[in-house]
Amino acid sequence: MLGFPQTTEFNKRIPKQKFYENIEVSPALKRVFVEQIKLIHWRNKLAEPTLNISHGQVVKEIEVIEIKLAQPQLDEAVLRQIDKEIPYHILFVLSCGNKVQAWTGYKEAAESGKAAFKVNRYYHTDWMLEDELTLEIDGLNLDAVWDNFIIQVGGVELEQGNSLDEQIAVDEHKEKLIKEIEKLEKQARNEKQPNKKFELVQQIRALQKQLDVL
Incomplete structure (x- = not known):
């Protein structure tokens, strides 16, 4: 699984209670930890001493x-709770039976509070067999390695020489436009007044033009 160098192996069990006991979490979130999670292991530590990067x-x-x-x-x-409690970038591997799934969070520096970062969104692979999940450690420093993990896990395609940050901003803008177009199309289908229907169609066309140039 993953295929990372042996020098990065850590293999330390983390009690799941660490993330909800003596910490202010909702009863619902505590129940998720108790009912959905069997074990948590810290498998690898990718750092300058362990990778020579x-x-x-x-x-x-x-x-x-x-x-x-x-x-x-x-x-x-x-x-999000684990990301909040561990002040580093985390590559999550979810496992169930002989299937695994990788998750990465797109993080930005937190503006306030004790957390070092805030996660804007998560990317993940499909479920697959353990030996099918491999990731390349690609980059001259850990910033680049992390960006490439997000690209691999999330299937992000960089366009027109965009950086990862720029591409994610473009993708998020596209998603918002698509949702707004779908919302207006539904309104237009249900609208009975011709004038109002025409206005909605014009709005849809304007948004579609914005989408086409992205």
């Missing part, structure tokens, strides 16, 4: 955390 301006270490599940699904709030 320099740390980045933002990414100092990358931790690989395996979460063994009782069933092949997990509330994303669990990942």
Whole structure:
């Protein structure tokens, strides 16, 4: 699984209670930890001493955390809670039976609070057999390695020489436009007044033009 160098192996069990006991979490989130998670293991530590790759301006270490599940699904709030408590970038590997799934969070520096970062969104692979999940450690520093993990896990395609940050911003803008177009199309289908229907169609065309140039 993953195929990372032996020098990065850590293999330390983390009690799942660490992420909800003596910490202010909702009863619902605590129940998810108790019912959906069997075990949590810290599998790898990707850092300058273990990889011989320099740390980045933002990414100092990358931790690989395996979460063994009782069933092949997990509330994303669990990942956010773990990300909140561990002040490093985390590559999550969810496992259930002989299937695994990788998750990465697109992080930005937190503006306030004790958390070092905030996760804007998560990317993940499909479920696959353990020996099918491999990731390349690609980059001159850990900033680049992390960006390439997100690209590999999320299937992000960089366009027109965009950086990862730029491409994610473009993709998010596209998603918002598509949702707005779908909303207006539904309104137009249900609209009975010709004038109002015409206005909605014009709005749809304007948004579609914006989408076409992205």
